[in-house]
Amino acid sequence: MKDNSTLDNKINSIIMINGSPRRAKSNTQYIADSLLEGAREAGAITETVYLYETRMQFCQGEFHCFEKTPGKCMYAQKDEVQSLWEKAVTFDLILIGSGLYASFLTGRTKMFLERVLPLLDPHLEKNGDPDYIDPSPPEGLLNNILDFLGPHILPAIDPKNYNKDRGGEYHHRLRINEDGTHFKIPPIGFICNAGLPEQSQFEVIKEYARDLPKNLRNECIVEIYRGQGELFTFRSALFWPIFKRYQNHLKQAGREIVGTGKISEETQAELEKPLIDHDWYMSLANAHFDRELGDFSSPLNRIILAHEKIHGLADNTYKKVQDLKKKYFSSK
Ligand SMILES: Cc1cc2nc3c(=O)[nH]c(=O)nc-3n(C[C@H](O)[C@H](O)[C@H](O)COP(=O)(O)O)c2cc1C
Helix, strand or coil: CCCHHHCCCCCCEEEEEECCCCHHHCHHHHHHHHHHHHHHHCCCEEEEEEHHHCCCCCCCCCCHHHHHCCCCCCCCCCCCHHHHHHHHCCCCEEEEEEECECCECCHHHHHHHHCCHHHEEEEEEECCECCCCCCCCCCCCCCCHHHHHHHHCHHHHCHHHCCCCCCCCEEEEECECCCCCECCCCCEEEEEECCCCCHHHHHHHHHHHHHHHHHHCCCEEEEEEECCCCHHHHCCHHHHHHHHHHHHHHHHHHHHHHHHCCCCHHHHHHHHCCCCCHHHHHHHHHHHHHHHCCCCCCHHHHHHHHHHHHHCCCCCCHHHHHHHHHHHHHCC
16 A cells, blocks of 8 residues: 555545454445445545454553553464554555444454554653643652642542543554654544444444544544444345445445545435334334244235245345245145
């Protein structure tokens, strides 16, 4: 890709980090594929990595990467995460993709994000200002301990100030490259889909997408949230027009990211719309679970079976449904 110190705002390359255990067959990737296709149409290079195919260890919280081997994780040679991060920062945009699992990102996605620490310098700085001088204790500290404690420490533990961020935000510094330039982590984006229908479930991820970049000293420039995500698993011909429409908006988003560095408000609004009515989604989900459990008695399932007989639906549960159908009808 490119030398990390020369990152500019143009998005010419995108790495998709897929954190779903379903990997290439995931609903996350179904969404990402169209977005990346649009990005490629606009001239970008794209690559996808599956975290569930990557050798990964949990961060052990030992701060080796800060203190003992600065910039190197204790697992750098033992698994593939540090090299993946080193590769990811050579792209112009890092897309993080995950299904919503227990109301948050999948375990491996979080595991990957935690392992970013070696890319940061341990020292703190205030409000992004590397020249801000931290207040040091005055000369003769022991004589003046109360003078020092008074203004600098006691206010912080005063219950009145307990919940307040006084004086600004503090973050780790960016590492300095050998040539003196700051090492940069490129902007990130989130693609997250959920099995339940409502978009409000993504509030926690949205908050996270705003907070995490402050610590990575970059920004989040892409947010794709998709309730009703399990609709993609059906891959049913019934939904093709709906999928096609959504895919077209995703491709448009991909083209816009490459062209302008962000998704336009119009495209974002289209991407947030429900694919189908939420109550219908619930009916379809319940009918699906009934079928999976061998119960074809509901009116909806009878319609689906009849439709399937006529049109040969491309449902990925097709074989299972056929087997169950044989069993169900032959026993009548
Ligand atoms: C262990 C587990 C936990 C889940 N938790 C939630 C949840 O909290 N909210 C939700 O809407 N869907 C939840 N789901 C459903 C997934 O979000 C849904 O299947 C999604 O499409 C998976 O995306 P993927 O195919 O990209 O992995 C959960 C699924 C699993 C397997």
